[in-house]
Amino acid sequence: MSAVAQRPEVAAPLLELRGVSKEFHVPGHRTPLSAVSDVSFSVHDGETLGLVGESGCGKSTTARVIIQAPKPTRGQILLRGVDLASLRGSALRRARRQVQMVFQDPYSSLDPRWKVRDLVAEPLRVNRIGTRAEQVKRVDELLHLVGLNPKQYGDRRPRNLSGGQAQRVGIARALALSPSLVICDEAVSSLDVSIRAQILNLLEDLRTELGLTYLFIAHDLTVVKHVSDWVGVMYLGRLSEYGRSEAIYRSPAHPYTASLLAAVSEMPEADRPEVDEIPSPFNPPSGCRYRTRCPYAQAKCAEEVPELREVAENHRVACHFPLIAH
Amino acid sequence: MVTSTEGGIVSTINSVAMEHSLIVERLSVSFKSGAGDVHAVNDVSLRVTPGKTLGIVGESGSGKSVTVRAVMGLLGHSATVTGSACLDGEELVGMPEDQLRRRRGIKMAMVFQDPMSSLNPTMRIGSQVAEAVRQHRKVGRREAWSEAVALLRSVRVPDPERRARDYPHQLSGGMRQRVMIAMALSARPSVLFADEPTTALDVTTQAQILTLLDDLKQRYGMGVVLITHDLGIAARHTDDLAVMYAGRVVESAPTKTLIGAIRMPYTQALMDAIPRIDAPSHSPLASIEGSPPDPSKPILGCAFAPRCPRVGDRCTTTPLLAEGEPGHRWACWYPLGVDA
Amino acid sequence: MADAVALEGRSAGLLRIRRPRHLTWALWIPGGVLILLVGACFIGPQIVHIPGPNVVNLSLPHVGLGTPGHLLGTDELGRDLLSRSLYGGQTSFEVGLASVAIGLAIGGLLGLVSGFMGGWVDSVIMRVLDILLAFPSLILALTVATYLGPSERNVIFAIAFFTVPSYARVARSGTLQFKEREFLLAGELSGAGRTHQIFRHVLPNIWGRLMTYGLLTIGVAMIVEASLSFLGLGIRPPQASWGAMIAEGKGYLTIAPQISLVPGAFLFVAITSLNMLGDGIRARYSGGEAW
Numbered sequence: 001m002s003a004v005a006q007r008p009e010v011a012a013p014l015l016e017l018r019g020v021s022k023e024f025h026v027p028g029h030r031t032p033l034s035a036v037s038d039v040s041f042s043v044h045d046g047e048t049l050g051l052v053g054e055s056g057c058g059k060s061t062t063a064r065v066i067i068q069a070p071k072p073t074r075g076q077i078l079l080r081g082v083d084l085a086s087l088r089g090s091a092l093r094r095a096r097r098q099v100q101m102v103f104q105d106p107y108s109s110l111d112p113r114w115k116v117r118d119l120v121a122e123p124l125r126v127n128r129i130g131t132r133a134e135q136v137k138r139v140d141e142l143l144h145l146v147g148l149n150p151k152q153y154g155d156r157r158p159r160n161l162s163g164g165q166a167q168r169v170g171i172a173r174a175l176a177l178s179p180s181l182v183i184c185d186e187a188v189s190s191l192d193v194s195i196r197a198q199i200l201n202l203l204e205d206l207r208t209e210l211g212l213t214y215l216f217i218a219h220d221l222t223v224v225k226h227v228s229d230w231v232g233v234m235y236l237g238r239l240s241e242y243g244r245s246e247a248i249y250r251s252p253a254h255p256y257t258a259s260l261l262a263a264v265s266e267m268p269e270a271d272r273p274e275v276d277e278i279p280s281p282f283n284p285p286s287g288c289r290y291r292t293r294c295p296y297a298q299a300k301c302a303e304e305v306p307e308l309r310e311v312a313e314n315h316r317v318a319c320h321f322p323l324i325a326h
Numbered sequence: 327m328v329t330s331t332e333g334g335i336v337s338t339i340n341s342v343a344m345e346h347s348l349i350v351e352r353l354s355v356s357f358k359s360g361a362g363d364v365h366a367v368n369d370v371s372l373r374v375t376p377g378k379t380l381g382i383v384g385e386s387g388s389g390k391s392v393t394v395r396a397v398m399g400l401l402g403h404s405a406t407v408t409g410s411a412c413l414d415g416e417e418l419v420g421m422p423e424d425q426l427r428r429r430r431g432i433k434m435a436m437v438f439q440d441p442m443s444s445l446n447p448t449m450r451i452g453s454q455v456a457e458a459v460r461q462h463r464k465v466g467r468r469e470a471w472s473e474a475v476a477l478l479r480s481v482r483v484p485d486p487e488r489r490a491r492d493y494p495h496q497l498s499g500g501m502r503q504r505v506m507i508a509m510a511l512s513a514r515p516s517v518l519f520a521d522e523p524t525t526a527l528d529v530t531t532q533a534q535i536l537t538l539l540d541d542l543k544q545r546y547g548m549g550v551v552l553i554t555h556d557l558g559i560a561a562r563h564t565d566d567l568a569v570m571y572a573g574r575v576v577e578s579a580p581t582k583t584l585i586g587a588i589r590m591p592y593t594q595a596l597m598d599a600i601p602r603i604d605a606p607s608h609s610p611l612a613s614i615e616g617s618p619p620d621p622s623k624p625i626l627g628c629a630f631a632p633r634c635p636r637v638g639d640r641c642t643t644t645p646l647l648a649e650g651e652p653g654h655r656w657a658c659w660y661p662l663g664v665d666a
Numbered sequence: 667m668a669d670a671v672a673l674e675g676r677s678a679g680l681l682r683i684r685r686p687r688h689l690t691w692a693l694w695i696p697g698g699v700l701i702l703l704v705g706a707c708f709i710g711p712q713i714v715h716i717p718g719p720n721v722v723n724l725s726l727p728h729v730g731l732g733t734p735g736h737l738l739g740t741d742e743l744g745r746d747l748l749s750r751s752l753y754g755g756q757t758s759f760e761v762g763l764a765s766v767a768i769g770l771a772i773g774g775l776l777g778l779v780s781g782f783m784g785g786w787v788d789s790v791i792m793r794v795l796d797i798l799l800a801f802p803s804l805i806l807a808l809t810v811a812t813y814l815g816p817s818e819r820n821v822i823f824a825i826a827f828f829t830v831p832s833y834a835r836v837a838r839s840g841t842l843q844f845k846e847r848e849f850l851l852a853g854e855l856s857g858a859g860r861t862h863q864i865f866r867h868v869l870p871n872i873w874g875r876l877m878t879y880g881l882l883t884i885g886v887a888m889i890v891e892a893s894l895s896f897l898g899l900g901i902r903p904p905q906a907s908w909g910a911m912i913a914e915g916k917g918y919l920t921i922a923p924q925i926s927l928v929p930g931a932f933l934f935v936a937i938t939s940l941n942m943l944g945d946g947i948r949a950r951y952s953g954g955e956a957w
Contacts, residue, residue, distance in 0.1 A: 069851060101851070122858070126856060126858040126862055127856070162387075173856070174852075194555075195617075197600075197601070197611040197612065198615070201611055219529055221603065277498050
């Protein structure tokens with residue numbers, strides 16, 4: 001059963017996930033690994049959804065499943081109402097062009113043998129957009145847009161760029177096809193604090209300038225806070241909380257969200273075990289998957305999977321005993 | 327090629343050796359390259375106190391990792407190291423490799439950013455820790471194993487008897503980093519270097535690992551050197567701070583003093599660049615525009631001047647790191663909060 | 667100056683210092699020897715006056731080294747060994763290069779496609795190649811050469827045939843390594859097709875290692891050619907090749923060892939240089955390839 005996290009507005013979402021699951025069969029394990037399990041959310045034009053959670057929570061798999069690499073095991077992924085999972089071949093390729101991705105490791109996402117100019121031009125070339133001269137002009141524009149001087153950086157190869165510069169190239173490339181959705185998968189996580197601020201500001205500037213929509217995936221809640229209108233918190237493949245960013249940061253309803261927030265705030269958390277680990281995704285706990293780490297867990301949590309339900313306007317939580325009354 | 331230090335410095339160091347376990351004095355490192363020498367570290371002086379954490383903070387390329395690797399003697403032949411690094415009264419700069427190697431296990435240990443690449447994927451973690459134990463002490467296999475389990479327990483690996491039989495890939499990133507710390511602790515080093523130990527980890531795990539380090543240094547009276555690019559982390563988990571930029575220390579003080587009254591504009595900029603949980607959505611971050619200088623080119627004047635909001639006429643001459651207030655040193659002509 | 671910046675930052679657990687780009691003696695010496703040898707074989711006979719390789723002079727059979735007019739002596743039919751060695755070298759190098767080129771093209775392509783496509787395509791290609799690989803290579807070449815009949819062209823095909831699986835393996839393992847890199851996913855997202863991905867991204871990245879492996883196998887190919895010719899299944903007399911010449915001299919080892927030893931020495935120098943050059947290049951590549 002999926003509880004579609006729908007917002008009251010009538011406007012059709014740019015991207016909508018309905019009950020999306022992804023399972024992997026791993027050699028040596030009898031049960032499949034459930035990486036993403038029954039996730040539903042939507043992203044609206046011009047708004048940023050931040051998806052947070054610890055490593056292994058399924059947030060990156062969710063991103064991959066959205067771009068159909070790999071396809072989801074179950075569920076629908078609607079891009080402007082069209083289910084991507086139902087598309088094949090060239091139709092899929094065309095539809096997918098609207099979704100571009102910025103990756104965590106800029107060096108890994110850029111072919112080390114290519115020059116910056118060619119890397120940014122590649123999407124234009126493979127899609128035969130514009131004449132050669134127009135492509136050159138567009139590449140210069142894109143590089144300027146991300147704050148790189150084409151004359152200075154155009155002929156460099158990725159290894160001759162700093163991490164921040166390489167990430168700018170990755171962003172320029174992602175913007176080349178004027179996508180409607182940009183997925184930033186831990187796009188600033190591997191950068192230094194100072195460079196991270198530069199890239200975050202750049203992403204924000206591009207959003208207002210080009211009217212971009214982001215799905216922003218990160219493990220760092222403070223970073224997500226800066227960019228997001230909506231926030232989804234994932235735990236062990238499930239969406240545990242979803243809602244307007246201010247609401248979630250002001251009054252987290254899920255104990256897991258609360259613990260994540262406590263970890264990044266200056267305050268030490270008293271009732272938190274010093275060492276706790278995410279249970280194996282091969283054998284997730286019954287009922288609520290967070291119950292093994294939850295200080296408020298009760299018998300019901302082991303028996304029943306909590307549904308994502310509304311606790312306040314634009315604020316949904318999957319918890320039997322949410323921290324805020326409804 | 328290594329130039330050893332003059333006798334004068336060594337003798338002064340010995341007299342204060344009680345107080346500090348590691349004293350780095352005017353350490354410089356340069357690398358030979360086709361385009362001329364690259365001065366990665368210039369005149370860096372640091373002190374590590376037993377039971378305390380020294381934080382070295384700076385951006386990529388600031389020389390913080392090179393400094394530590396020079397102290398540990400891990401730079402190889404392409405590097406020229408000058409100055410002095412004195413560990414428990416012994417000069418490390420210029421020490422022959424075989425002696426250094428012995429010191430590396432016993433007196434100083436290092437924890438890296440990526441624990442997976444430092445662990446052998448085909449060996450049980452218990453055996454890897456036991457092997458580290460056996461490198462330092464002549465003990466039997468069985469004894470080494472029980473020692474390994476004890477070490478794993480001391481770094482709070484839950485159920486260490488069982489987890490010792492796991493392979494690295496069965497552990498989470500945080501657990502692997504705990505294993506690395508256990509291996510580093512096997513010889514009870516007097517100084518533990520931690521080079522961005524939590525950068526690859528989740529926020530929740532980061533806090534746990536740093537708290538563990540805080541705890542261990544007190545329990546074992548060990549000095550910890552924490553290298554990080556995140557001033558926020560350093561502010562919470564260190565006792566002393568040294569901020570590096572372009573191969574030099576530009577501000578240093580006890581952490582409380584420094585965070586309470588930041589003088590160097592660069593340090594302030596690092597502080598402002600940290601995203602804040604209480605900031606509203608879509609609020610811009612204060613970023614440091616531009617990028618650090620190219621270390622292969624000579625730097626005239628203050629290296630931070632081209633990016634500095636407070637840049638003035640005097641910045642064309644290199645400011646020296648000097649004590650502006652008791653215990654608080656900075657290298658800036660126009661420090662914050664101080665009337666010139 | 668990216669090197670110093672690369673010392674820090676990135677996910678570097680260990681310090682990375684990139685190898686100097688300049689050629690070292692490990693490349694110069696074997697490279698120089700090879701150039702000399704190839705030059706001598708292909709250009710030598712044109713500029714220096716020596717008798718033809720098949721000029722029989724029964725009045726001067728197996729004369730020793732240093733005989734005026736026959737610097738390296740003659741064989742049992744009085745043919746000049748220097749001349750035969752140089753012309754034989756042409757054959758050996760031709761066979762080595764051509765068989766490697768063909769094997770590399772076919773094997774490389776199979777490995778690329780196999781690794782990139784994965785799934786059943788990969789399974790089918792690799793299983794078939796595994797079967798080929800399971801046969802001892804010389805026996806395989808022997809079988810093919812016997813079937814096709816002895817001639818230079820057929821020797822080339824026979825050798826190319828048995829080297830295909832190993833090239834495919836090298837290409838496939840390289841492809842798999844790069845397949846994990848996100849730039850291929852980024853390319854896919856921007857609408858790049860498989861052909862573009864394989865030839866513009868994967869191939870250029872594994873090119874260096876394919877070439878190095880190719881260089882190393884030229885020597886192997888030359889040895890196999892020599893072995894086949896020695897067994898009478900390779901180059902047909904009177905055409906010279908080092909292997910065929912060694913075979914021709916085997917009956918005279920006690921009275922005229924130079925007939926086998928002269929081409930043997932040429933072969934030895936050529937193979938050793940090729941192996942050293944290949945190793946040198948591989949050592950240099952393994953430093954840069956990781957990027």
